Amino acid sequence: MEAETPPQTSSCINSGEYLIVQKIDGEQSRIVRFTPKQKILIEKLKFTADSAFGKPHGLFEVSNNQCFPMSVDRLIEELQLQEAPVATSVIDTEVITFETVEVSDPRVVIAPSALKLEPEQKRQKLEMDAVLEMKKQGVSGQDLVAKLVEGSASFQTRTVFSQSKYIKRKAKKHSDRVLILRPTIRLLAKAYYLKDPDRLAMLRADQLALILQMAGVHHGKNVIVFEQTLGLITSAVIERLGGKGGCVHIHRGAVAQSIPCVHSMNYDEKTLSTFLPVRIKCILAEKQLPYETNRRPFDDEAENGGVEHKAAEKIEDQDLEVLARRNERLDKEKRGLEMISEQKAHSLIIGSRTVDPISVLELVYPKLAPSASIVIYSPHQNILVSAYDWLAKRQTINLVLTDQMCRVMQVLPDRTHPLMAQHVAGGHVLSGIKVVDQ
Amino acid sequence: MEAETPPQTSSCINSGEYLIVQKIDGEQSRIVRFTPKQKILIEKLKFTADSAFGKPHGLFEVSNNQCFPMSVDRLIEELQLQEAPVATSVIDTEVITFETVEVSDPRVVIAPSALKLEPEQKRQKLEMDAVLEMKKQGVSGQDLVAKLVEGSASFQTRTVFSQSKYIKRKAKKHSDRVLILRPTIRLLAKAYYLKDPDRLAMLRADQLALILQMAGVHHGKNVIVFEQTLGLITSAVIERLGGKGGCVHIHRGAVAQSIPCVHSMNYDEKTLSTFLPVRIKCILAEKQLPYETNRRPFDDEAENGGVEHKAAEKIEDQDLEVLARRNERLDKEKRGLEMISEQKAHSLIIGSRTVDPISVLELVYPKLAPSASIVIYSPHQNILVSAYDWLAKRQTINLVLTDQMCRVMQVLPDRTHPLMAQHVAGGHVLSGIKVVDQ
Amino acid sequence: MTVEPSFMLYEERIREGDTVIVYVTYGQMVPTVVKRGQTLMMKYGALRHEFIIGKKWGQRLSATAGYVYILRPTSDLWTRSLPRRTQILYTADCAQILSLLDAKPGSVICESGTGSGSLSHAIALTVAPSGHLYTHDIDETRTSKVQEEFQTHGLSSVTTAVVRNVCTSGFHVENSADGVFLDVPAPWEAIPFAAKSISRVRGGRLVSFSPCLEQVQRACLAMASAGFVSIETIELVPEQKKIVTQHRQSLEEFEEIGDAYPKERKRNADGELVENTERVSTAIVYPYSQPTHTGYLTHATLLPVLE
Amino acid sequence: MTVEPSFMLYEERIREGDTVIVYVTYGQMVPTVVKRGQTLMMKYGALRHEFIIGKKWGQRLSATAGYVYILRPTSDLWTRSLPRRTQILYTADCAQILSLLDAKPGSVICESGTGSGSLSHAIALTVAPSGHLYTHDIDETRTSKVQEEFQTHGLSSVTTAVVRNVCTSGFHVENSADGVFLDVPAPWEAIPFAAKSISRVRGGRLVSFSPCLEQVQRACLAMASAGFVSIETIELVPEQKKIVTQHRQSLEEFEEIGDAYPKERKRNADGELVENTERVSTAIVYPYSQPTHTGYLTHATLLPVLE
Incomplete structure (x- = not known):
């Protein structure tokens, strides 16, 4: 048995840390590196990173460009106050009318005749200037809601039920509560999926979870990964290895790039020791190649990336530190290539967007250890059907193609149903096990 | 306006009628032609067809090989008696344990060690002989359940909740209540789907409904159908036309065969007047061909059919009646071919199992009226992707590929959830609209 | 005769x-x-109606700033293009409701509420010419709007629109319907009336649409008490896909040209133009965000009454 | 050292x-x-264990009546092959639960109930070697069985199995867990105890699995009252497919040879053997009947407590 790793006792926010920022009841999730003097922006809320340093991860209230730790108990009291009238079993037609507004069905054309403003929107429009004025004056979200509710002409005539709805809607719009959390694979997956599913090959968090389980990724395993999912699969594998085993990351160019999901997990050195980037070139050549020192690595991906962080490497040959880093990289690559050539890999994960998985299988499959798990993800079922045929011809067993629906339920008194609309883009997972005859 | 068709006032069962037979709470649905002296069998229940003649369609109780009309009120009283204890909010672990038994997951291997009999099954096994004996003596299902419950050793020790479950399970097994219903497209679709999804190209009832709506099938429309779904699509179209318009049914061989779903709907002559079978040969030749009187039509389908009824046609050239029928057939085929050649068809529906839809499109698409709806069903997404490409090249507009999940909910007090397992095989629906430039 | x-x-x-x-x-x-x-004014230009008359259905026409197609109205196209006045039942649900009602030419159907008239049109077109639709709504602006549309669409003779709260006053007809459809906030209140409106001698079908499960639970109890049998609740979740062409890059190609902007040809390391890689047509879920729930459909049968 | x-x-x-x-x-x-x-006795013959020892993992071996493969156990294979003692959590749910718990090496996780031990194995393998799983069940036969399995599988040092009703007596550890998983009939009773078992300084995650919606509704209320935030309920419905080769018959071929028994060659009208038609590989839903619901997963976060 290995020595125990110390439990993560520090839940204080440090400068330089990547963090997840969410508004309570908000839609977005942002991954931000908190550096001194930085302004953090989330759904129109703004505060300085410095105001968070040294505070424990968790709930904050934003006011005057500063964030202040806030007790969860207070939040819950407020929520219960808002929810209380809802918990009765009143049902009125407003339920349905309101939900109609929430559904954004892209198949519906709103004909000109329907484009008139709803009465309430009209009211809101008139109030907007006042709201902006109050915000400027630094009135907190909570007070803002109170003022709005007070001033709403029609509020007195509403039913108890729709009153609570009204308060809640307002609270959502003007909330100034944010969660500042340590990134987890699950939160990263969700944030990138909602932000740009295309760049992530439409990989949903629930499918990522399935991939890890089907590939049997645990402490000490050797896993080969080829992915086009912003480093998400690689990062998840690294976390699950927990500092022992290896995650061979097959990458384009001289240095692994466009893998923000690896960087933003704030991994310590021990955890990162299993991260073994290997150049495609070396895989193609079936041996380690020297670096061509006169050429800079391809960097068009960094240009097109549109991601919030990029590999910090800049190659300057004179720099000793850089040389040391290159040597470390070569050492790790050597370990990765040995894992392949010596048939020591227990799992192969392919998460591809443009590359045909068969092209990877042709090079890597023969080098897998027998009994290895193969898991291939693609947003395109056709691509996996071909891969299935390829694997079936090589007597791969336990072959199965799965797809899964993941729906969020709205659970509220007398209003329980699946969400009316949701991001559903996703892919398919093909898995199997390599066996040998002799 | 046309004269009104008389409302279907006769709800009495006639000899020669096709009927749907279901047990209350049963799993199966059978389509049977009730003829004199016939024995009707449904989930181990047996009665003579004669005992149903002249009675209204609806609920029956079976006893001594006879069926007797039964009032729904009695059934409901009994059900409420059974359900009453369930309506409380008691929850115990039995809920979950019991549901495990219900789930039949084919992916699970029951290892030898788990193959021991559950205690309750053991008890039941011992009781089985007694049950069979009572049944022979003509004891009704209701009494049988009473006796079983009485005699069950463990019954007294059960909770109220599981007692009601127990009664219900027993009631289900020994129920002697059957529904004898006039067939509807919906019931036929469900019955054939559960019986043999392969022969039906896995077409589910909910997808059939979507096809009809996307194809815009209504009174007076002209619709071309090529299908390999036992006549189900054709029959549904005929019903929706209601005696006006045309349903061109493109079929193999000399006579339309393997279309039990058309026969078992008991259509009157007026409704059937829109059924226009056209031979593939004539479509290929782009003209009506004479019958080759010396050759019998292909009939291997009738052999392989495995369906409960087949086209009653037998060709005997001497027979005048047969000649008359052939002439009628030729007349209808002529109408069908004219509808195609004169570009009068408003919809094309393809529901294929082995035939490439493109092969049908090549012959029929150019002949559709502009603004015609095209709807193609296939269990294979790949096949529809090719058809999509074919149609897109011909400027077909409004192209969309849809798939839909259809889940049944269990709605019971404190036990509401989607069914744990269900038939899910199905297909995909591609639809579009033909337009013209000039 | 015109x-x-x-x-x-x-x-x-x-x-x-x-x-x-x-x-x-x-x-x-x-x-x-x-x-x-x-003249029709659209985002993509103007189109004079004179220009439309006499043209073939399904024909392409030039507007001032692009092409449009003039299509024959169908139930589905009407549903997708109608002016939205309220929550709307889309084609997948409409199709299913027609099927669960066993609707066909000659059927007598009661509907409440009328709402946008999306389903009303689907029903009217299906039961015509010998059947009839009675559609009920508490909001007079809705019934009169749909009545006007039925007039314009030649469906007046098979439809009757009634201002009525079916939960308190029942349906316009009794002992005559083949099917009843409910889309009301408290279906359990309307269900006993639905049973009354169905033909006693023919029996009939009931379908209730509810977004929330609590409504479904109460509706199921009400149906059982009102004498309905074969009660079942289903949920449909359609998924829309589109066809795209997809790369099948080899690892070598990926190393050379990367994955970015696959529509363009790329220069390789030696400055040569590199061909696009092989592509296949494939279906992807699109749009990425889609409706994942509209409502539960609870349906049941009322058997003919034994005389 | 062995x-x-x-x-x-x-x-x-x-x-x-x-x-x-x-x-x-x-x-x-x-x-x-x-x-x-x-000797292992199977449907397909007998296999002497002597014959297995020393072979490579993943190797094909001959039993008396056919081939078998000897596979290295993984979490998924264990779930699919374990002796079923009770309701079982399948791989799709296990995978999701691990993710929702943010489980990784070093995590301290509490589980109740132990049940078949399917999820217990998945958790133990994930948190090893520096984390720990505390699994609780009211049934002593289940905890002792899983303890025995953990022994055999080398997972004893990272696991503790406890006979305990968490709904009345809480969890074996307090103020130390990173995650709690509940699969109990009345989760709302266990939720306050779950909050207590989670580390105050680190905070943690809670996941509750319930087949019925009524359980979910009560669990959500209990989580909110116990101070959890970001409460969300999801449902996973996996669909399994297999690849088949599918005909692409032309209409002419269909007219000639029909659609029956496509694997055989057919004689045409002139008695000649006709070639099989073109085929493509395609995915179909298989088996036709599949699990469509296991349970709802409700998950939530307990934030670190401000000192």
């Missing part, structure tokens, strides 16, 4: 008074009644 | 004491502990 325009006449060419669906793109359709002297 | 067998040792060859998964077909797998002198 014939009134109707959704149920299938003439080859467009006449004045016809309702046409002006199709711009998949997401853009506008229903219009053709009337001399009028 | 090393004890373990799911977490990745030797190339099989040793005595190892648990192997004997794979016959997709639906047929048997887990066995290899022991000299024993």
Whole structure:
């Protein structure tokens, strides 16, 4: 048995840390590196990173460009106050009318005749200037809601039920509560999926979870990964290895790039020791190649990336530190290539967007250890059907193609149903096990 | 306006009628032609067809090989008696344990060690002989359940909740209540789907409904159908036309065969007047061909059919009646071919199992009226992707590929959830609209 | 004799008074009644109605700033293009409801509420010419709007629109319907009335649409108490896909040209133009965000009453 | 020094004491502990354990009546082949639960109930070697069985199985867990105890699995009252597919040879053997009947407590 790793006792926010920022009841999730003097922006809320340093991860209230730790108990009291009238079993037609507004069905054309403003929107429009004025004056979200509710002409005539709805809607719009959390694979997956599913090959968090389980990724395993999912699969594998085993990351160019999901997990050195980037070139050549020192690595991906962080490497040959880093990289690559050539890999994960998985299988499959798990993800079922045929011809067993629906339920008194609309883009997972005859 | 068709006032069962037979709470649905002296069998229940003649369609109780009309009120009283204890909010672990038994997951291997009999099954096994004996003596299902419950050793020790479950399970097994219903497209679709999804190209009832709506099938429309779904699509179209318009049914061989779903709907002559079978040969030749009187039509389908009824046609050239029928057939085929050649068809529906839809499109698409709806069903997404490409090249507009999940909910007090397992095989629906430039 | 325009006449060419669906793109359709002297103003330009009359259905026409297609109205196109006044039942649910009602020419159907009239049109077209639709709503503006539409669409003779709260006053007809459809906030209140409206001698079908499960639970209990059998609740979740062409890059190609902007040719390391890689047609879920729930459909049968 | 067998040792060859998964077909797998002198009896023949020892993991072996493969146990294979003692959590749910718990090496996780031990194994393998699983069940036969399995599988040092009703007595550890998983009939009773078991300084995650919506509704209320935030309920519905080769018959071919028994060649009208038509590989839903619901997963976060 290995020595125990110390439990993560520090839940204080440090400068330089990547963090997840969410508004309570908000839609977005942002991954931000908190550096001194930085302004953090989330759904129109703004505060300085410095105001968070040294505070424990968790709930904050934003006011005057500063964030202040806030007790969860207070939040819950407020929520219960808002929810209380809802918990009765009143049902009125407003339920349905309101939900109609929430559904954004892209198949519906709103004909000109329907484009008139709803009465309430009209009211809101008139109030907007006042709201902006109050915000400027630094009135907190909570007070803002109170003022709005007070001033709403029609509020007195509403039913108890729709009153609570009204308060809640307002609270959502003007909330100034944010969660500042340590990134987890699950939160990263969700944030990138909602932000740009295309760049992530439409990989949903629930499918990522399935991939890890089907590939049997645990402490000490050797896993080969080829992915086009912003480093998400690689990062998840690294976390699950927990500092022992290896995650061979097959990458384009001289240095692994466009893998923000690896960087933003704030991994310590021990955890990162299993991260073994290997150049495609070396895989193609079936041996380690020297670096061509006169050429800079391809960097068009960094240009097109549109991601919030990029590999910090800049190659300057004179720099000793850089040389040391290159040597470390070569050492790790050597370990990765040995894992392949010596048939020591227990799992192969392919998460591809443009590359045909068969092209990877042709090079890597023969080098897998027998009994290895193969898991291939693609947003395109056709691509996996071909891969299935390829694997079936090589007597791969336990072959199965799965797809899964993941729906969020709205659970509220007398209003329980699946969400009316949701991001559903996703892919398919093909898995199997390599066996040998002799 | 046309004269009104008389409302279907006769709800009495006639000899020669096709009927749907279901047990209350049963799993199966059978389509049977009730003829004199016939024995009707449904989930181990047996009665003579004669005992149903002249009675209204609806609920029956079976006893001594006879069926007797039964009032729904009695059934409901009994059900409420059974359900009453369930309506409380008691929850115990039995809920979950019991549901495990219900789930039949084919992916699970029951290892030898788990193959021991559950205690309750053991008890039941011992009781089985007694049950069979009572049944022979003509004891009704209701009494049988009473006796079983009485005699069950463990019954007294059960909770109220599981007692009601127990009664219900027993009631289900020994129920002697059957529904004898006039067939509807919906019931036929469900019955054939559960019986043999392969022969039906896995077409589910909910997808059939979507096809009809996307194809815009209504009174007076002209619709071309090529299908390999036992006549189900054709029959549904005929019903929706209601005696006006045309349903061109493109079929193999000399006579339309393997279309039990058309026969078992008991259509009157007026409704059937829109059924226009056209031979593939004539479509290929782009003209009506004479019958080759010396050759019998292909009939291997009738052999392989495995369906409960087949086209009653037998060709005997001497027979005048047969000649008359052939002439009628030729007349209808002529109408069908004219509808195609004169570009009068408003919809094309393809529901294929082995035939490439493109092969049908090549012959029929150019002949559709502009603004015609095209709807193609296939269990294979790949096949529809090719058809999509074919149609897109011909400027077909409004192209969309849809798939839909259809889940049944269990709605019971404190036990509401989607069914744990269900038939899910199905297909995909591609639809579009033909337009013209000039 | 002049014939009134109707959704149920299938003439080859467009006449004045016809309702046409002006199709711009998949997401853009506008229903219009053709009337001399009028001009349709769209995002993509103007189109004079004179220009539409006499043209073939399904024909492509030039507007001032692009092409449009003039389509024959169908139940589905009407649902997708109608002016939205309230929550709307989409084609997948409409199709299923017609099937669960066993609707066909000759059926007598009661509906409440009328709402946008999306389902009302689907039912009217299905039961015509010998059946009838009675549609009920508590909001007079809705019933009169749908009545007006039925008039314009040639469906007046098979429809009756009634201002009525079916939960308190029941349906316009009793002992005569083959099917009843409910889309009301408290279906359990309307269910005993639904049973009354169904023909005793023929029996009939009931379908209730509810977004929330709590409504479904109460509706199921009410149906059982009202004598309905074969009670079942289903949920449909359609998924829309589109076809795209997809790369099948080899690892070598990926190393050379990367994955970015696959539509363009790329220069390789030696400055040569590199061919696009092999592509296949494939279906992807699109749009990425889709409706994942509309409502539960609870359906049941009322058997004929034994005399 | 002899090393004890373990799911977490990745030797190339099989040793005595190892648990192997004997794979016959997709639906047929048997887990066995290899022991000299024993023989595995299967439907497809007998296999002497002597014959297994020293072989490579993943190797094909001949039994008396056919081939089998000897696989290295993984979390998924164990779930699919384990002796079923009770309701079981399948791989799709296990995978999701691990993710929702943010489980990783070093995590301290509490679970109740233990049940078949399917999820227990998945958790133990994930948190090893520096984390710990505390699994609770009211049924002593289940905890002792899983304890025995953990022993055999080399997972004892990272697991503790406790006979305990968490709904009345809470969890074995307090103020120390990173995650709590509940699969109990009345989760709302256990939720306040779950909050207590979670580390105050680190905070943690809660996941509750319930088949019925009524359980979910009460659990959500209980979570909110116990101070959890970001409460969300999801449902997973996996769909399994298999690849088949599918005809692309032309209409002419269909007219000639029909659609029946496509695997055989057919004689045409002139008695000639006709070639099979073109085929493509395609995915179909298989088996036709599949699990469509296991349970809802409600998950939430307990934030670190401000000191």
